[in-house]
Amino acid sequence: xxxxxxxxxxxxxxxxxxxxxxxxxxxxxxxxxxxxxxxxxxxxxxxxxxxxxxxxxxxxxxxxxxxxxxxxxxxxxxxxxxxxxxxxxxxxxxxxxxxxxxxxxxxxxxxxxxxxxxxxxxxxxxxxxxxxxxxxxxxxxxxxxxxxxxxxxxxxxxxxxxxxxxxxxxxxxxxxxxxxxxxxxxxxxxxxxxxxxxxxxxxxxxxxxxxxxxxxxxxxxxxxxxxxxxxxxxxxxxxxxx
Amino acid sequence: xxxxxxxxxxxxxxxxxxxxxxxxxxxxxxxxxxxxxxxxxxxxxxxxxxxxxxxxxxxxxxxxxxxxxxxxxxxxxxxxxxxxxxxxxxxxxxxxxxxxxxxxxxxxxxxxxxxxxxxxxxxxxxxxxxxxxxxxxxxxxxxxxxxxxxxxxxxxxxxxxxxxxxxxxxxxxxxxxxxxxxxxxxxxxxxxxxxxxxxxxxxxxxxxxxxxxxxxxxxxxxxxxxxxxxxxxxxxxxxxxxxxx
Numbered sequence: 001x002x003x004x005x006x007x008x009x010x011x012x013x014x015x016x017x018x019x020x021x022x023x024x025x026x027x028x029x030x031x032x033x034x035x036x037x038x039x040x041x042x043x044x045x046x047x048x049x050x051x052x053x054x055x056x057x058x059x060x061x062x063x064x065x066x067x068x069x070x071x072x073x074x075x076x077x078x079x080x081x082x083x084x085x086x087x088x089x090x091x092x093x094x095x096x097x098x099x100x101x102x103x104x105x106x107x108x109x110x111x112x113x114x115x116x117x118x119x120x121x122x123x124x125x126x127x128x129x130x131x132x133x134x135x136x137x138x139x140x141x142x143x144x145x146x147x148x149x150x151x152x153x154x155x156x157x158x159x160x161x162x163x164x165x166x167x168x169x170x171x172x173x174x175x176x177x178x179x180x181x182x183x184x185x186x187x188x189x190x191x192x193x194x195x196x197x198x199x200x201x202x203x204x205x206x207x208x209x210x211x212x213x214x215x216x217x218x219x220x221x222x223x224x225x226x227x228x229x230x231x232x233x234x235x236x237x238x239x240x241x242x
Numbered sequence: 243x244x245x246x247x248x249x250x251x252x253x254x255x256x257x258x259x260x261x262x263x264x265x266x267x268x269x270x271x272x273x274x275x276x277x278x279x280x281x282x283x284x285x286x287x288x289x290x291x292x293x294x295x296x297x298x299x300x301x302x303x304x305x306x307x308x309x310x311x312x313x314x315x316x317x318x319x320x321x322x323x324x325x326x327x328x329x330x331x332x333x334x335x336x337x338x339x340x341x342x343x344x345x346x347x348x349x350x351x352x353x354x355x356x357x358x359x360x361x362x363x364x365x366x367x368x369x370x371x372x373x374x375x376x377x378x379x380x381x382x383x384x385x386x387x388x389x390x391x392x393x394x395x396x397x398x399x400x401x402x403x404x405x406x407x408x409x410x411x412x413x414x415x416x417x418x419x420x421x422x423x424x425x426x427x428x429x430x431x432x433x434x435x436x437x438x439x440x441x442x443x444x445x446x447x448x449x450x451x452x453x454x455x456x457x458x459x460x461x462x463x464x465x466x467x468x469x470x471x472x473x474x475x476x477x478x479x480x481x482x483x484x485x486x487x
Contacts, residue, residue, distance in 0.1 A: 048388055050387060073387075074390065076389065079388070081388040089400055090480050091483075101389040101390060104395055105390040105395075132482070134482065135482020136482035137482075153389060
């Protein structure tokens with residue numbers, strides 16, 4: 001479903017990604033982790049073309065992301081994305097947040113879009129908040145709405161960019177629960193996260209990055225039980241000890 | 243001080259035109275309003291476009307918009323007015339220039355003043371629009387693009403609705419300024435409010451009454467603008483958003 005082949009990216013002289021290659025198959029859940037500044041977020045932002053890259057190739061569902069002829073908007077409408085800071089549209093009610101792109105991008109009618117929105121809000125347990133505005137919800141609720149908003153577009157895969165990093169600790173689980181359920185239903189997912197519990201529960205594979213390179217790309221068992229690189233061993237020692 | 247107050251002067255028949263001096267004042271008042279409102283509408287439209295262009299990821303477009311803003315906000319308003327009124331008609335194609343010069347003087351003065359105020363103010367509006375867009379979290383644009391919105395859709399549905407709400411208070415100042423700046427147009431002979439005030443002094447020798455009336459008239463305009471912008475601000479307030487209720 002997603003193939004990355006020797007993808008490199010730099011800002012001026014600063015190398016952000018170096019020769020990153022990996023594949024994500026349908027139904028797989030890939031957890032991307034690594035120290036800050038290792039290029040994790042950039043790795044998933046190049047997948048839907050939010051960040052340009054200079055060399056290499058990315059194919060999403062048969063479409064080349066780097067090809068200037070590719071209709072990026074169309075490609076992006078098939079790839080759901082969830083951000084660290086939720087990024088709901090503050091001037092729209094929750095249900096309008098879910099409906100607007102369905103109407104303006106997919107051409108659904110307002111009625112169909114709202115229906116679908118209400119169903120998804122039900123699913124993330126927020127049906128009662130439909131007419132409120134994002135600023136009136138807690139962080140955890142906003143992030144669940146953001147996930148529902150991405151799902152409303154019927155994406156073929158979902159990208160998560162540190163979805164729980166901006167949340168109060170007590171709200172992390174409500175978001176992880178929604179993500180776990182999604183993974184169990186067979187959604188193809190790429191998640192940048194430090195939630196190793198989530199990785200252990202649902203990941204098919206774990207990608208470990210350091211200094212813009214994919215250092216490990218292995219099954220979760222292999223990654224957690226005997227990471228091959230020293231860098232990953234150090235990382236796991238730090239992150240799993242508290 | 244041996245000044246003879248005479249508020250009755252406003253009701254006296256004016257020196258020409260079969261009107262009272264109050265009628266003259268009212269005429270100037272209407273001209274000021276018509277001039278400022280029409281210039282403001284143009285300034286909003288042009289300023290919105292230029293402000294948006296300053297933020298788009300295209301060097302040529304944003305460069306062009308930057309040049310526009312720098313030109314119109316760095317030349318003194320009075321100089322711009324003279325350029326529009328005295329120089330521009332000479333630069334137009336001859337037939338158009340002649341048509342302009344043969345139209346009625348009020349029309350010439352009004353058009354030059356309107357264009358001048360509109361473009362001067364549009365540069366300032368553009369700066370507000372730009373700063374409004376730039377003050378939004380960067381992720382908003384990414385979130386909109388990630389859902390499949392095109393760049394124009396992203397501006398239309400996501401960035402501008404919030405940016406415009408954020409800049410209502412600074413836009414209020416610009417709106418007030420355009421009424422005050424319109425007084426400059428008396429220098430090319432346009433009989434707007436300030437010019438009528440001066441004319442009244444010449445005809446009646448009652449400067450205090452005349453300029454107190456002018457001052458009150460500007461005050462009325464600005465109070466109305468202030469309250470309507472405040473009303474607009476509260477009407478468009480986003481629930482739960484910072485500064486919201």
